[in-house]
Amino acid sequence: xxxxxxxxxxxxxxxxxxxxxxxxxxxxxxxxxxxxxxxxxxxxxxxxxxxxxxxxxxxxxxxxxxxxxxxxxxxxxxxxxxxxxxxxxxxxxxxxxxxxxxxxxxxxxxxxxxxxxxxxxxxxxxxxxxxxxxxxxxxxxxxxxxxxxxxxxxxxxxxxxxxxxxxxxxxxxxxxxxxxxxxxxxxxxxxxxxxxxxxxxxxxxxxxxxxxxxxxxxxxxxxxxxxxxxxxxxxxxxxxxxxxxxxxxxxxxxxxxxxxxxxxxx
Numbered sequence: 001x002x003x004x005x006x007x008x009x010x011x012x013x014x015x016x017x018x019x020x021x022x023x024x025x026x027x028x029x030x031x032x033x034x035x036x037x038x039x040x041x042x043x044x045x046x047x048x049x050x051x052x053x054x055x056x057x058x059x060x061x062x063x064x065x066x067x068x069x070x071x072x073x074x075x076x077x078x079x080x081x082x083x084x085x086x087x088x089x090x091x092x093x094x095x096x097x098x099x100x101x102x103x104x105x106x107x108x109x110x111x112x113x114x115x116x117x118x119x120x121x122x123x124x125x126x127x128x129x130x131x132x133x134x135x136x137x138x139x140x141x142x143x144x145x146x147x148x149x150x151x152x153x154x155x156x157x158x159x160x161x162x163x164x165x166x167x168x169x170x171x172x173x174x175x176x177x178x179x180x181x182x183x184x185x186x187x188x189x190x191x192x193x194x195x196x197x198x199x200x201x202x203x204x205x206x207x208x209x210x211x212x213x214x215x216x217x218x219x220x221x222x223x224x225x226x227x228x229x230x231x232x233x234x235x236x237x238x239x240x241x242x243x244x245x246x247x248x249x250x251x252x253x254x255x256x257x258x259x260x261x262x263x264x265x266x
Contacts, residue, residue: 030065038064040106041099041119048095049127056126063122067115079114080159081121081239088241089120092128096120137237137247138195140185141230142167142178142204155230164234165189167197175203179210186211186219194218194244196233198225220248 027035038061046052070077079085086093096119100111141148141155141164148166155164167185169178186195194217197208201223208221222229232250236242 030061034061034065034068037103037107037109041103044099044102045095045123045127048091048098049123053126056122059122059126060119063118067111067118068109071109071111077112077114077118079117080235082114082117084236084239084242085117085120088239089124092120092123093117095123135191135193136163137193137242137244138186138189138191139164139230139234139237140167140182140189140195140197141165141199141225142169142182142197142207143200143225144169144171144202144204147200151225151227151230154227155234158231159234159238161234161238163238164230169204178204179207179214182207182211183214186215186217190215190217194220196237196244196247197221198230198233199223200225218244220244 030038038057041060041064042052042057045056067077069075093116096116099119100116104110141152143151143166146168148168152164152166156162165185167178167182182197189195195208195211197211197219199205199207199221205221205223208219211217212219222233233247236247236250
């Protein structure tokens with residue numbers, strides 16, 4: 001669902017929204033029922049949001065169409081960012097919840113709380129966020145050997161983005177060399193909100209501080225990196241309104257990620 005949201009947003013907000021921004025254009029794509037539901041939801045949104053962007057109608061209709069398909073086919077709707085959305089996008093979440101309640105009342109269609117979070121994201125991204133808010137904290141994974149590439153790749157795949165960047169230090173590479181490469185990487189991926197560096201051990205644990213001192217780019221660092229840490233940092237780093245203090249306050253309790261296992265006698 002995160003991938004779908006990003007694809008629709010990129011396609012219809014940035015590029016082609018002018019081509020399908022009317023009910024008539026959307027009718028052949030999503031059908032009459034979704035158009036009617038979307039119009040009802042938009043009436044609620046317009047009560048709370050001034051100068052609402054017409055792009056919201058197109059994106060919401062397409063998203064609701066996909067959501068209805070998932071519900072009809074008994075596919076789960078899971079929003080990994082729901083807790084963060086509730087904390088950071090309180091106004092948008094409240095509007096989205098009212099929209100979902102109205103849809104349930106008028107059309108007898110129940111949408112899960114996770115879906116309220118997705119709609120809140122659309123409202124924020126299209127109607128209320130500024131260009132500054134759309135920037136993200138950069139994520140760098142630094143390890144001795146090729147582990148950084150594998151960890152970053154898995155984390156990006158799980159979260160559905162391509163945001164974590166690997167920094168590999170070969171065993172025969174000098175520290176001065178890795179510092180220079182780290183500086184270049186931090187500069188190239190900097191969006192203006194700083195970076196978080198997750199390292200495995202040794203001298204790499206001091207890398208973020210040296211990069212920040214040289215470039216002026218603020219940073220937060222964690223050592224003893226593993227894949228779960230990167231996933232947790234990554235999914236928060238890509239969220240709107242996240243700052244380095246939010247990242248720094250993450251508690252890496254492995255119990256919350258681990259499944260329940262039963263010991264079996266051999």
